[in-house]
Amino acid sequence: TEKEKQASAKEPWLIFTSTEEFKPREIMKLYSRRMQIEQNSRDEKSERFGFGLRASYSRSAGRLSVLSLLATLSTIVLWLIGYHAENTGLHLRYQANSIKSRRVISYLTLAENVLRHSPLILKRTALDVVLHHLARTYRSMVLVY
Template sequence: QKSRSNHSKKQARAQGEPWLLAVSSSLSHVTARSIVSIYSQRMQIEQAFRDTKNARFGLGLSNSASRTPERLAVLALIASLAEFALRLIGQCAINHHLQYDLQLTNRKDRPEISVIGVGKLLVDSPLSAFSIEDFRRTMKQWAGSHAAIQI
């Protein structure tokens, strides 16, 4: 039997169940590692939808009485702008390690609150007194990791 290091065993436990991903043959030029990387972002996307719709964790867009496509489009635009501001505040807080003051546990191995959730909790808090330079640094950090963002 092959011997495994403690690090290897820890990584294996952290992975949990293996993924079986089926993709279109039109993606045959994309590497398996890239597909897994894209798929692994699904939780971030699901959290973003929750942050938009849910009143408890986010903006409460699902509580809107608007039903016409035009009004929903305007609400979606307003929600997008609000979420951008909350994401900026939340990321500044994370850069200053303030998210740990908001968690219910002292766990530091993975986030317990989404970036937007951190921003929402800090909007009315004295902890969120960030400078313009804090926001600039965060925006530059985003621009460095996202080719679509230009500052």
């Protein structure tokens, strides 16, 4: 049930680390970003929804390098569009559940959905402005090495 999920999300975390360089709160901030990383990784690998590089049947290192570069650049643009969509409230249109307090789909999936329905958003979105906003936000959330 929803109450059980909320209760489990509030349970304390027990995280082991070998570093003494960071305070516990800083370690928690870093660790809390793992879900976004896992969602992005899953979305990128997916044959159906992601880049599905295996489907290219490329075997040469040069060709795989180019495909990886294109996938990386695409991921960055999609991530920025997804981030922008969340900040403008567009994510609420694409969530198939009743949770309205937070985004529940990855930035990549959100961006793909937004672009599918509103491709002209690219003309109206200044990605450099979104990138600067993202950088300011993340500096306060996550330590930058």
